[in-house]
Structures are given as structure tokens and as C-alpha cells.
Amino acid sequence: MKVLLTGDRGQLGTALRATLTDHDVTGFDLPEVDITVKEALFTAVSAAKPDVIIHCAAYTNVDGCAKDPALAYRANGLGTQNVALACLEFGAEMVHVSTNEVFAGDRPDGYEEWMTMNPVNAYGRSKAAAEFHVRNILPRHYITRTAWLYAPGGRNFIHAILNRARDTGQVRVVVDEVGNPTYANDLAQAIAQLIETHQYGTYHFVNSGATSRWEFANEILRQAGLETIVNTPILSKEFKRASTPPPYAALHNIAGQAIGITLRSWQAALAAYVQEHIAA
Numbered sequence: 001m002k003v004l005l006t007g008d009r010g011q012l013g014t015a016l017r018a019t020l021t022d023h024d025v026t027g028f029d030l031p032e033v034d035i036t037v038k039e040a041l042f043t044a045v046s047a048a049k050p051d052v053i054i055h056c057a058a059y060t061n062v063d064g065c066a067k068d069p070a071l072a073y074r075a076n077g078l079g080t081q082n083v084a085l086a087c088l089e090f091g092a093e094m095v096h097v098s099t100n101e102v103f104a105g106d107r108p109d110g111y112e113e114w115m116t117m118n119p120v121n122a123y124g125r126s127k128a129a130a131e132f133h134v135r136n137i138l139p140r141h142y143i144t145r146t147a148w149l150y151a152p153g154g155r156n157f158i159h160a161i162l163n164r165a166r167d168t169g170q171v172r173v174v175v176d177e178v179g180n181p182t183y184a185n186d187l188a189q190a191i192a193q194l195i196e197t198h199q200y201g202t203y204h205f206v207n208s209g210a211t212s213r214w215e216f217a218n219e220i221l222r223q224a225g226l227e228t229i230v231n232t233p234i235l236s237k238e239f240k241r242a243s244t245p246p247p248y249a250a251l252h253n254i255a256g257q258a259i260g261i262t263l264r265s266w267q268a269a270l271a272a273y274v275q276e277h278i279a280a
Helices: 011-019 038-048 062-067 069-090 122-137 157-168 184-194 213-223 266-279
Strands: 002-006 024-028 052-055 093-099 141-146 170-174 201-204 230-234
Touching: 002 011, 002 038, 011 024, 011 184, 038 069, 052 069, 062 069, 062 122, 069 093, 069 122, 093 122, 122 141, 141 184, 157 170, 157 213, 157 266, 170 213, 213 230, 213 266
Parallel strands: 002 024, 002 052, 052 093, 093 141, 141 201, 170 230
Antiparallel strands: none
């Protein structure tokens, strides 16, 4: 299968390149191709002739989205619309990577794939717009929502916690934000399985189980051998930021599980990550 990755140098794009070794994989990222420029995107897709485009490119700085909602929509909404139109034009399937932040986060029990989107911040609204465009333009699509993604390299919650712990000997983490920590390698493997099925639709691909940011930090410290570090629980209102995350936005993988695609627990995934990228 010929696979084209948008955002191929990001954390998920990198994981997908390492995973999709049985396929002919090409990709691009900024600055060579800007997905908001339709003509440039169409030229790149025409040259690649993909069977499927896995659309990883996105503006994921949630606080940046809150400060500039127009930019958020241009990158995530319009950019995704262009990718869907390119898939329609050149006969490709599309995997669109979405987020738990398309939900309001007002359900302590979490969300299943078919529940109504109701985002509470600019990032979530831009990603909900992206889903709207994909569903309305392209019949042959997969929408894969994920949450709290982490991978080696760049900034992520795990390294932020460990750096703060080592620098100051203590951390303060919000206890009233719940989600699913997800290892990019596991998400990549789930997507690799999905594109073989041709069972189009919406999927929640997260490491199984839900936790609060505070509990996640505790497990990071424990697995890194830093369990003596003081982790003080705080409320979200004490942590000032531009964006407001959905408080209870855990995802349940119902649709993927029904076709045999499951992800290991978030604790097991974290243990693998620590062993591979921190303990070493």
C-alpha cells in the first residue's frame, strides 16, 4: 500500500514511519508543503499517488489556539478540508487524527465514539470542524481520536514532570483533569491495523484506562524511581493558562475493539516508554 503522511516529522508521523515498514511510505511537513495552501498540497498528493493519506499535521498548541482561534481553524479546519478534497480528487482513503478535546469533558464516565461533540476551547472547535469536513467530503475515511499523546523527542508531559522533579524536588499537578495517556508507538500500531480493514468510521485509539494528570504524574515518578518526590494535587483553576481543557474527557475504544484493535493499558505503555527512553 502506498501511504502518504502529512506532518511526517511530528511525534506520530515519526512513529508511523517506524511502524509501516511493510508499506511504501512517503510524507511531508512544513516548510516544504503547507496544507492550508490547496495548490501546493494537490501537487504533492498528485506526485505521491497514495492509496491512503494519514493526516497527522495539526496545530496542537492548545494555548496558542486559544490566543489565535483564526489560526487554529486555518491550520486544523481548512487544512484538513484541503487534505480531504485531495483524497477525493486523487482517489485516496484518509485517516484523520483527532482528539478527545472535541468533547466538553462533562461526563465523568467518559465518551464513546458516537457521542455528540461539544468542544469548550478553540483547539477542540478547530478539530471538530476538521471532523465535520472529513465526514462531509469523503466517504472512505477513518477518524481516529486520541488523547494525551507522548513520544520521544520534543516536549511532553512525562519529561516536563521529570525535569521539574529533578530541578526542584517537587511538583504540583492538577487533579481535576482526566484523560487517557497514550504512547505514540501504540497509536501508530493501531492505525497500521486499521488501514488494513477498510472499515471506515470513527475510532477511539488510546491506551486503555483513564487517569487524572496528578495520578499520571505519580506513576511517572514511581516508574522513574522518584517516588519520594512530593506531588501536590491542585485544581485546574489554580493553574493559569490561556486554554481551558475539558475536565473529564476520557475516551472508550468501543468501535476498534469490535474489530479486534485494542491498545494495552496506559500503565504498561508508560513502563515501556520509561524503559526505552528514560531508564536507558
